[in-house]
Amino acid sequence: MAGYPREGPGGGNYSQRPDNGGYGQSAGMNQWDENQRHNQFQHSEMTRYYDLHSRGWDQYSEMADEPRRGRGRRHNPHPQYCMPNYGPQQRNGGEWKRWRRDNEEQHYDNRADLGSRLKQRRNARGSIERFVRGVHMPLEELTAEYRHSPYSCVEPKPYINWEERVPRYPGPVEFRVSRIAHVTTEKGLNGILGNGGFKGGKRDGGFLWWGLALGQDEIAEAEDRYVDTAFPIQSPEKEETWDGKEEPFLSKFTTSPVFKDGSRYGNFRFSFSLEEILREYSTQFCGGAEPVIRVWETIMYKQEIMYSLMIHSPEFHLHDDLPTLGKNVEGVCAYHEGQIMWHAHAISGSHEWRLIEYRDERWFEAEPVQGKVWYMWDHVTLAFYIPEGEVLSFPKKRLLDCLTACRNGDNKLNDLIGHRKAKAIVSKLKRSDV
Structure with a gap:
């Protein structure tokens, strides 16, 4: 045939x-x-x-x-x-690690034909960071940018591609935050009290890092704004029909490390109002002038997205190419009258609830789902430039008034001693200062 x-x-x-x-x-x-x-x-x-x-x-x-x-x-x-198809024995023998070390820089630097703004580097801790400079990309835009970059085909792969598995959740949610926090270890605590203030990190290029301090009050206010945005009030009569007795729902979704008492960076937290920090920074480093706040980077890790802001003196011109933050209320974050307005697009570390909408009642409800779904979470950080050898100083009494102990975070990045021991150290310091 x-x-x-x-x-x-x-x-x-x-x-x-x-x-x-x-x-x-x-x-x-x-x-x-x-x-x-x-x-x-x-x-x-x-x-x-x-x-x-x-x-x-x-x-x-x-x-x-x-x-x-x-x-x-x-x-x-x-x-x-893409990586060579090494077998299990070769990967266990270190061939895969050697290939990644030898090739990641030369392969990732040539992106002219890819049209992607996303870049990659290793930070001081050795972790891989995918970042975009000079812009804060919301989650949806960052997802598209990542999928069209060369890094989408190599490890470590972030959870950013898992959005189809995630049940509906609130977002974006606007938080208005007036307090910031700096968390450190016991060694860092002794250095801050010994220096009478805060120095810039040597491995961070002279920057002092702070995060947003969010509590139940900020979450409750954000929930009200989210409901008002979703269901605008058409008339006073409709406003009177709502009795406000529905069960709060947003706190069930705010499960990322940003909203928890624990920290990955240490067990000692200094909390100040943003207005006070900016005022002292202006007096000590800007000659009384208003500090410049710039949009620095969007940084993506395996599960974390960090939006960084840079604060510096008007006389510091090393990063003039970065845009200033301004009062753009439509962006990821903005600054206005001593507050950071943050539009959070990913507020949950793990998703165990589904958002249910009741349009007639003008309310939402959280419905439990089976199992956990891991996805990205985002947050905002502020980096103050401190010249080498100088200190953002405060009286010791003021430092101790703003000091509290915090619990261990889920994934430690520094040496942690636990909440009980840290609380005892804080109590002893405050008693000795009386």
Whole structure:
């Protein structure tokens, strides 16, 4: 019989088929292979768009742009950025780590043909950071930027691609925060009290880092604003129909480390009003002038998105290319009258609730779901530039008044001693200062 075999690779003994003349797997098998490769290549071409946009790129094979036998292979438009297909023994032997160390910089720096603003580096702790300078990208925009970057095909892969698994949650939610906090270790505490204030970090380029201090009051106010935005009041009569007795829902979703008492950075927290810090910074480093607040970076980790702000003197011109923050209430964050207005797009560390909307009652409800779904969470940090050898100083009594002990965070980044021991140290310091 002329033509190609009618059966696939597992469908019989090739040496007994009339197509190859009974001479084993020579001419007939080669012709069958050629036909199969042609068909699979066509299948790969037809499914290229679907695979690229719905499943992502193959992150391991250096031949990721080749079709696979049987089912279509995911198409990778940038195979040069992908890791070799090392086996388990080679990966355990360190081959994979050596390849990543030797190749990540030279591969990731050449992005002219990719059209992506996302860059990559390692921080002082050795963790990989994907970042964009001079802009605060909201979650949706950052997701699209990541998927069109070369880093989407290499480890570590963030949870940013898991949005389809996440139940509905509130967002964006506007928080108005007037207090900031600096968390440190016991060693850092002794240095701050010994210096009479705060110095810039040596490995951070002279910057002093603060985070937003959020409590139940800020969460309750944010919930009211979220409801008012979702259900605008059309008339005074409709406002009178709402009795305000519904159960709060936003606190069930605010489960990220930003809203918890614990910290990954230490067990000693200094909390000040943002207005006080800016006033002292203006007096000590700006000659009474108003400090400059700039949009610095959007930084993405495996589960965390950090929006950083840079605060410096008007005489400091090293980062004049960065835009100033201003009062843009539509952005991720803005500054107005001593408050940071933060539009949070990801407020949950893990998702265990689903948001239910009741439009007639002008309210939302949190409904429990089965299991946990991990997704990204975001937050805002403020970096004050402190010149080398100088201190943002405060009286010791004021430092102790603003000092509290905090619990251990989930994933420690510094040496933690626990809440009980930290609380005892804080109590002893405050008694000795009386």
